[in-house]
Amino acid sequence: MAEDQSTVQLTVYFGYGSNLWHSQMKERCPGSRFIGIGYLTDWIWFISSRHYANVKRSSTDVVYGAMYLLTKEDEERLDRSEGVPNSYVKERHPVVYLGDEDLGNLVGDHRVVEALVYVDPYRLTAGLPKPEYIYRMNEGIKDALKAGIPKEYIEKYLRPYIPSFIHTSIPN
Template identity: 35%
Template sequence: MSPRAPRLYFAYGSNLSLTQMATRCPGSYYIGRAVLPDHRWQINQRGYANVVACPGFTVHGLVYELNNGDGNDNNNNNDDDETRLDRSEGVHSGAYTKALLSVVLYPAPAAAQRRTRVVAKEGLLFNGSGSGGADGGERRRTASLQERVLVYLSEQFVRPGLPRDEYVDRMNRGIRDAVMMGVPEAYFENVVRASIPDRPPPPPPPSRAQSVGRTRERPRPRSVSVSVEEERDPPGVVWGREDPRRRSWTPNVLGWQYSGYVGGGRQVEDRGLYRIYHAERPY
């Protein structure tokens, strides 16, 4: 199948997060911010963001260019950005449908229109100051009406609902990125915060080194070898003196056990922290 032409995509939900967008669409470029007229933002009954047609309302968001001709960029499959995004948005399951709508585009300075993954990795370029900030160079750029921009929306699930808990965290990450990239903070305060509470991001999961470190701090069980002639038998362990061989007993959550000692005809007696193994004859 021949590659599709690049397409502009308007994000208004969790894909406002540059990191999430870079993961979902590794070949995408950040283009700028935009306003979708005559639509209203909502959390629908599925618990995710949606936009519904509503005259007089506007929705703010970010615009990315989906690189549909470079879907194999540092990946192990040939899916292009739009195919990946269709899968993430649940197009085939009916969660969202695709629409081509007109938005008012405020393009970022040329230096800022780079791979989304680069912008996410090297830091947000709009910091509210300087010639490249949201209060500087962007204001001097002329907004333009951009037609046929891809928007994912749900025409089936349009009733207001409550956000899913994990989605609140993803939306908060997207809101922080969008504000840094020039989207007015007042928009989120007046529209989005009614559904998405502001809360700090969850702590990152422990690193492998931290996990290993915690594991090494735990006392490790010791194996002991005893014989019937010795009186150092582990607590709760009983055997007959007809077997003089040494056996290795290892502590575990059930106590001391040595599965090699017992075979056919065994009986297991549970005494709280320890299990006592009885055998009809020694192995």
């Protein structure tokens, strides 16, 4: 018998790296649903020494991301994709939600929702992205801009690590 969708427990997930790319999320988590964008206050985005996106506390910055609803099965699939618990750990943080779903508590003019965020607490120094990650991040950046993440945010935080194309040079 099919499970009643009204009783399925869904997790609100905040993706800030290559999971900005909607196609990648649909491949990783077929039952996921994109619900809009949001941001974490007092965090900063960077590429870690592991060569993938990470976030860490910063009192003067914000991290924008894509927000999705995940089924239990999709959360388990995402855990595997993200390498929990060796690459990232799962945390819950308040995210200012800028979408249209009726989620979270109204705080001022915005809804704040406790969202699942994957964080690497071990590798907090900056590094360079893997070449394959640059491609995935650029696809995610396209979707992020279409969804309303400010271009100024992309330019300030992501572009110093993620070039808009990969330079290749031919030796003389």
